[in-house]
Amino acid sequence: MAQPPFDLIVIGAGPGGYVAAIRAAQLGMRVACIDKQYLGGTCLNVGCIPSKALLDSTFKYTETKHLLGHHGIKTGDVSFDLPAMLGRKDGVVKKMTDGIAYLFKKNKVEHVIGSARLAAPGLVEVTRDGQSQSLAAKNIVIATGSEPSQLPHLPFDHKFIIDSTDALALAEVPKRLIVVGAGAIGLELGSVWNRLGSQVLVLEFMDRILPGMDREMTAALQRLLEKQGMEFRLKTSAESAKVENGRVQVARSGGEGGAEKGIEECDKLLVAVGRRPHTDGLGLSELGVATDRRGFVTIDRNFATNIPGIYAIGDVVGGLMLAHKAEEEGIAFVELLAGKAGHVNYRACPNVVYTHPELAQVGLTEEDAKARGEIRVGKFPFSANGRARSMDDFDGLVKVIGDATTDRLLGVHILGAHASDMIAETTLAMEFSSSVEDIARSFHAHPTLPEAVKEAALAVEKRAIHI
Numbered sequence: 001m002a003q004p005p006f007d008l009i010v011i012g013a014g015p016g017g018y019v020a021a022i023r024a025a026q027l028g029m030r031v032a033c034i035d036k037q038y039l040g041g042t043c044l045n046v047g048c049i050p051s052k053a054l055l056d057s058t059f060k061y062t063e064t065k066h067l068l069g070h071h072g073i074k075t076g077d078v079s080f081d082l083p084a085m086l087g088r089k090d091g092v093v094k095k096m097t098d099g100i101a102y103l104f105k106k107n108k109v110e111h112v113i114g115s116a117r118l119a120a121p122g123l124v125e126v127t128r129d130g131q132s133q134s135l136a137a138k139n140i141v142i143a144t145g146s147e148p149s150q151l152p153h154l155p156f157d158h159k160f161i162i163d164s165t166d167a168l169a170l171a172e173v174p175k176r177l178i179v180v181g182a183g184a185i186g187l188e189l190g191s192v193w194n195r196l197g198s199q200v201l202v203l204e205f206m207d208r209i210l211p212g213m214d215r216e217m218t219a220a221l222q223r224l225l226e227k228q229g230m231e232f233r234l235k236t237s238a239e240s241a242k243v244e245n246g247r248v249q250v251a252r253s254g255g256e257g258g259a260e261k262g263i264e265e266c267d268k269l270l271v272a273v274g275r276r277p278h279t280d281g282l283g284l285s286e287l288g289v290a291t292d293r294r295g296f297v298t299i300d301r302n303f304a305t306n307i308p309g310i311y312a313i314g315d316v317v318g319g320l321m322l323a324h325k326a327e328e329e330g331i332a333f334v335e336l337l338a339g340k341a342g343h344v345n346y347r348a349c350p351n352v353v354y355t356h357p358e359l360a361q362v363g364l365t366e367e368d369a370k371a372r373g374e375i376r377v378g379k380f381p382f383s384a385n386g387r388a389r390s391m392d393d394f395d396g397l398v399k400v401i402g403d404a405t406t407d408r409l410l411g412v413h414i415l416g417a418h419a420s421d422m423i424a425e426t427t428l429a430m431e432f433s434s435s436v437e438d439i440a441r442s443f444h445a446h447p448t449l450p451e452a453v454k455e456a457a458l459a460v461e462k463r464a465i466h467i
């Protein structure tokens with residue numbers, strides 16, 4: 001029997017799929033990576049990268065317009081050019097996706113364009129422009145990611161009722177934008193348009209923003225976003241929406257008392273209530289690949305589905321829907337396949353919200369840590385950090401949580417400028433199962449923002465120096 005031409009077929013070229021494909025090629029496997037629309041998946045094309053490009057541009061605008069004066073810098077009239085801003089974002093995306101094409105070539109990963117369907121174990125049918133081809137491989141990994149969830153009573157028309165992809169490319173700044181859902185995507189995109197002058201109202205069904213993150217930190221972030229002009233209505237749901245004369249009428253109910261009803265008008269309604277697995281047309285049920293009740297592909301600890309030779313990684317298997325989680329799963333899966341010791345330590349997976357200030361966390365929230373046993377908590381505000389003061393960007397704080405008996409580091413939460421960079425130190429500490437004392441005793445260059453992390457670690461034993 002002829003040997004199948006590939007050792008591994010990767011379906012989906014997002015951060016899970018393309019990273020798995022490159023690592024497999026490095027390990028000597030013959031690899032094909034199939035994608036129906038782009039290289040880099042959601043992350044590079046309509047997710048992490050374009051959203052950060054717009055967050056960075058709009059922050060520079062806000063900073064120049066409102067904050068540079070504090071440094072004694074006179075700027076005169078400051079305005080923005082939206083098409084140029086969107087064009088820069090598209091340019092960043094293109095550079096990054098071209099980079100993956102280059103990496104595929106360099107590593108001899110065969111890039112196949114088309115929609116993939118699992119025809120049989122070891123066989124994938126790829127369709128493009130009505131033409132089909134079959135690819136065979138010993139192993140197949142599903143890395144087809146996720147797509148925005150739609151609420152049945154607020155269906156996307158992509159003009160007035162929009163998803164996150166639409167919100168990355170609005171041709172003009174909406175006078176009023178309503179965001180349904182106070183998760184990371186809703187708050188980041190809400191921030192982008194708020195900074196450009198949109199009146200942003202966030203409707204959230206829960207009694208708090210960013211469920212799953214530390215409650216004290218998210219409440220502090222909410223207050224700071226309110227200061228920037230964003231409005232929040234918690235315990236509130238958007239019941240329905242209709243478009244009249246180019247405006248969206250949104251019926252809401254809930255509120256503090258629970259029975260408050262009202263109509264809100266806006267130019268765009270962004271529904272950002274989470275993401276669902278992207279498995280349409282993949283042939284999962286025909287082949288009997290098990291999924292859970294929400295449609296996520298079910299896997300074991302080696303990323304294997306119930307069908308031999310078929311594996312899955314990334315957003316399509318659920319859990320934390322983050323690019324770096326998909327990447328780590330891709331690498332661990334391939335290394336296990338190659339007989340190496342791949343593993344993913346989900347307890348040390350950082351999570352960042354790129355508002356200003358940024359909110360970053362790794363490990364347990366204070367609520368979850370408390371529920372598991374005795375803890376000690378240390379906090380340090382950036383207002384007492386020399387570097388944050390010299391930057392004139394000192395909103396926020398660091399919170400370090402340790403086990404009261406063993407001093408093991410359980411969680412770190414950072415609300416502040418550059419929190420996304422600062423969380424790396426503590427992610428490494430979590431990975432090495434370090435104690436709080438390890439951070440407290442490590443050198444931290446002066447003057448730097450991470451000194452606040454050291455001080456919060458010292459504060460666990462009530463021995464912070466600068467508060």
Ligand SMILES: Cc1cc2nc3c(=O)[nH]c(=O)nc-3n(C[C@H](O)[C@H](O)[C@H](O)COP(=O)(O)OP(=O)(O)OC[C@H]3O[C@@H](n4cnc5c(N)ncnc54)[C@H](O)[C@@H]3O)c2cc1C
Pocket residue numbers: 011012013014015016017034035036037038039040041042043044046047048049051114115116117143144145146164185278279280281282313314315316321322323324325326354
């Ligand atoms: C606005 C926004 C901002 C985000 N910001 C961040 C962030 O800052 N940090 C972070 O960590 N995460 C962020 N995310 C989440 C992140 O984008 C995802 O977690 C990540 O892309 C998941 O990677 P993946 O490889 O599992 O899937 P995806 O990136 O979704 O890639 C899946 C790929 O599979 C392809 N595909 C699907 N079905 C088929 C098929 N049948 N045949 C062929 N190809 C197929 C798709 O075309 C796609 O390219 C953000 C998401 C959004 C929407």
